[in-house]
Amino acid sequence: MIKITLPDNSVREFDQGITGLGIAEAISSRLAKEVLSISVNGEVRDLMRPIDSDASIKLHLWDDREGQETFWHSSAHIMAEAIEFFYPGTKFGIGPTVDNGFYYDIDLPEGKVLSDKDLAGIEQKVLELSRLKSDIVRSEISKADALELFTAKGDPYKIELITDLVDGTITLYRQGNFTDLCRGPHLPNTGFIKAVKLTNIAGAYWRGSEKNKMLTRVYGITFPKQKLLEEYLVLLEEAKKRDHRKIGKEMELFHFSPAVGMGLPLWLPKGATLRDNLEKFLKKVQKKFGYEQVITPHIGDVALYRTSGHLAKYGKDSFQPIHTPNEGEEYMLKPMNCPHHCEIYKFKPRSYKDLPVRMAEFGTVYRYEQSGELHGLTRVRSFTQDDAHIFCRPDQLKEEFLKVIDIIFIIFRALDFKDYAAQISLRDPNNKEKYIGSDENWEKAESAIIEACAEKGLKTVTELGEAAFYGPKLDFMIKDALGRKWQLGTIQVDYNLPERFGLEYIGSDDKRHRPVMIHRAPFGSMERFCAVLIEHTAGKFPLWLTPEQVVVLPISEKYNEYAQKVSNQLNISDIRAGIDDRNEKIGRKIRDNEMKRIPYLLIVGEKEFEQNTVAVRRQGEGDQGSMTIDEFTAFINNEVSEQLADAWK
């Protein structure tokens, strides 16, 4: 007998060799039907694998990430089997799970191409194979035998994978006639899969390297119930409705014109207002934190980027230098603002008493992103960074870092961003020569970041080797409507540029010292931030931010003049108001303006005109009764200042 410890710490005894499924059956028959995999002493395993000694276990159901992964992993194998059925001779790469489902990278036989139209057939085959309830059987195999097997099968990618594996750890999984190299774990049989959707086809380089062959990647997702698939598809539809490109068009925020060029956004009046409001807000915050605004040109002498090192590192991937009519002059569109700011720092000698110098600029930069990478506003070729550079003494680094985190928190609160991830990127300690700067400085900077995050109670993940070559950094990531992660705010420590530009300050010892530079952008870029903000709010921006706060709706043409008067009066009080004087019934105007996501609608007719009032209607909440114009002005201004005060707290 062996002792099995369950997650609630209760212990049950079983015969040696009991399987996960056996344990589930002993607990309840319903559990036995739903269980997908088991963790044995923390290792996720197949349900059918015997347990030989005392262990603590956890059974995984569909609700567990581990359970889903097992489910989707097996699904990938079944999809591979289905693909092999239609395309014999297909060579298989890897088939892992992802956040929402799984994929398999395949190399189709010569001349065969897979397109969306083929997916329905494969889906049907997957369901057919699932209904067979074929056992999924694990077997261990020696490296030599594995190599022989896949050589015979003609699977060069598998052979490459096996070559890298350690002998004695290699396992195969077989269901029906399909055998795959796999670590597992897997479902007991294929019958668990009741619904399948192959979502898309993409190209992907073998092992992620551009130098390798591009394989066909088929993405799919499966569920244990048809209803779950239907719910997932509804969710996908909902997410698509939040797509910033769609809302940007609907709300007339921005536009891309091929005549201007790809990846070059045109900000429409409402989008520009939105952006301007964000900029004003951040400028105000930054002013309180001791920042000074600067303005620098959009181009710079090539020599500037030679000095900064960017030309050597990124020159090939930038917009190419601009040649002037006179010989010998070459300018680059600026790919970043830092070199310009370094020159501002240098324009006069600095004392240790002057530091930190905090220089902010909404600086528009130009980067030649690869054409295939452009994506709405999240990845563009011209964008405006809410950039600032802090030049400080090494002993001020942590303090400055803390203050930047404060700024980011204020912004996230003002916009109700709660679901973000923070990542600390440090250097790879085993590969120090990749990085510039002394060990001492790196250690100081890294511990400053780690301590600052700890002091702020920030939940972080730490990635070794992810630091920039010039310093460690802290990034804030937010997910878009479809769950794709985007980096927004970033704080980076830099020892490189102060060195390259020979930046100095005179210390209290009357000697020259090198300042540390912090690059930071709480929004990241205005473009990307607006994109994520649109998806986060589905276009229903907070009142303080939204481009159109109020629309006045006259009941009939007779009251257009009064509506105009109300609108003018609100605008004088810094409320963004317009009127809808179309020749339509009031119901129609309400509907249209509700759909335009206007927070407040003011209905004015005979009654309001006579009493000098407005009938207030709040978005999604209907009629709120009437107020005088002054009351409404105070009401709106109060709501705005409350929203912002919450952020400052």
Next chain:
RNA sequence: GCCAGUGUAGCUCAGGGGUAGAGCGCUUCCUUGGUAAGGAAGAGGUCAUGAGUUCAAUUCUCAUCACCGGCUCCA
């Protein structure tokens, strides 16, 4: 840059070898109204661009461009 897909009116889309349709939007007229779509008429398209096949191409083929989904990249 690479792989696959898409490109028809301002927007969302239908259609299809014989040079085009709907809904919304827009213009004009009627209507002058009280909290989520009043009625009528009208304007608007080299069917992304270029070549090829054909008596005939918006439709088929190829190329180019843009967009979409990924891959690689992201100072």
